[in-house]
Amino acid sequence: xxxxxxxxxxxxxxxxxxxxxxxxxxxxxxxxxxxxxxxxxxxxxxxxxxxxxxxxxxxxxxxxxxxxxxxxxxxxxxxxxxxxxxxxxxxxxxxxxxxxxxxxxxxxxxxxxxxxxxxxxxxxxxxxxxxxxxxxxxxxxxxxxxxxxxxxxxxxxxxxxxxxxxxxxxxxxxxxxxxxxxxxxxxxxxxxxxxxxxxxxxxxxxxxxxxxxxxxxxxxxxxxxxxxxxxxxxxxxxxxxxxxxxxxxxxxxxxxxxxxxxxxxxxxxxxxxxxxxxxxxxxxxxxxxxxxxxxxxxxxxxxxxxxxxxxxxxxxxxxxxxxxxxxxxxxxx
Ligand SMILES: Nc1ncnc2c1ncn2[C@@H]1O[C@H](COP(=O)(O)OP(=O)(O)O)[C@@H](O)[C@H]1O
Ligand SMILES: [Mg+2]
Numbered sequence: 001x002x003x004x005x006x007x008x009x010x011x012x013x014x015x016x017x018x019x020x021x022x023x024x025x026x027x028x029x030x031x032x033x034x035x036x037x038x039x040x041x042x043x044x045x046x047x048x049x050x051x052x053x054x055x056x057x058x059x060x061x062x063x064x065x066x067x068x069x070x071x072x073x074x075x076x077x078x079x080x081x082x083x084x085x086x087x088x089x090x091x092x093x094x095x096x097x098x099x100x101x102x103x104x105x106x107x108x109x110x111x112x113x114x115x116x117x118x119x120x121x122x123x124x125x126x127x128x129x130x131x132x133x134x135x136x137x138x139x140x141x142x143x144x145x146x147x148x149x150x151x152x153x154x155x156x157x158x159x160x161x162x163x164x165x166x167x168x169x170x171x172x173x174x175x176x177x178x179x180x181x182x183x184x185x186x187x188x189x190x191x192x193x194x195x196x197x198x199x200x201x202x203x204x205x206x207x208x209x210x211x212x213x214x215x216x217x218x219x220x221x222x223x224x225x226x227x228x229x230x231x232x233x234x235x236x237x238x239x240x241x242x243x244x245x246x247x248x249x250x251x252x253x254x255x256x257x258x259x260x261x262x263x264x265x266x267x268x269x270x271x272x273x274x275x276x277x278x279x280x281x282x283x284x285x286x287x288x289x290x291x292x293x294x295x296x297x298x299x300x301x302x303x304x305x306x307x308x309x310x311x312x313x314x315x316x317x318x319x320x321x322x323x324x325x326x327x328x329x330x331x332x333x
Pocket of ligand 2: 051052053102184
């Protein structure tokens with residue numbers, strides 16, 4: 001039974017650093033958020049902002065080499081995953097927490113049939129019989145919309161198209177009925193119909209099992225449709241966090257405003273208007289706000305000290321000197 005008093009996932013000051021020959025970089029820098037049972041948290045941000053690295057840090061898929069360090073706390077039902085032995089982590093991965101990785105090939109083993117790989121989940125984690133596990137795998141393959149599931153189950157990853165492989169990975173991730181699903185751009189490679197079907201499956205998982213979901217996407221339409229809360233990442237930091245309606249109706253951070261402005265309006269054929277300027281280079285970050293160079297509202301203080309993430313309205317947090325306490329500080333100085 002889940003410990004209902006504790007949040008499903010509580011990430012506190014998660015910081016992932018890499019030692020490179022050009023110095024230390026922090027793709028994830030002091031990231032904190034909570035996912036409750038049944039909640040879908042969207043994580044958005046440009047490519048390179050640290051979204052995948054955040055999910056890999058939670059699952060301890062980074063931090064195992066000498067040059068990599070993951071600090072902070074990842075409390076899963078109150079238990080800090082960063083303190084677990086790899087053996088204990090293996091029991092959690094794929095069962096309690098499933099990952100739909102951005103690149104489906106990294107999750108599929110080329111030497112086993114897709115059906116066998118999916119069947120392994122109930123076989124190992126639920127101690128289902130071989131026959132039952134296989135039947136569950138076939139049913140799962142059907143559920144993700146792969147036709148001729150019985151035949152497909154016997155095939156190997158290389159016999160699947162890219163989109164089908166991605167659906168195979170999704171079937172594997174859902175097969176364990178995870179308490180927490182981390183979906184890293186799960187539908188990017190898929191066409192629109194299949195995309196809608198997969199998002200529906202993710203929503204079903206939440207509705208039927210009360211799982212919590214961390215959904216990484218650059219598709220704000222998906223966020224609007226599926227998520228309860230949204231966190232916006234920029235250069236490894238969360239710069240804004242809010243309930244989904246609030247983020248869309250009242251974006252606060254200039255970067256979030258830029259992201260939303262780049263959305264084409266309904267019926268508008270205009271192309272996306274990208275935010276002017278370049279995404280930051282992690283090797284050359286100042287001590288100030290990483291968005292300062294591109295920010296139309298930049299003030300002197302922004303270039304010197306990074307603003308803290310703080311509340312500005314109920315459940316709405318923003319890291320920007322234009323808001324809250326720090327607004328006054330900035331105006332005083
Ligand atoms: N092994 C590594 N060493 C140093 N930097 C890395 C390494 N892997 C990823 N990065 C950097 O981490 C940053 C965040 O990457 P990632 O989490 O994949 O971004 P996103 O998923 O938001 O596109 C990127 O700037 C990337 O260059
Ligand atoms: Mg990524």
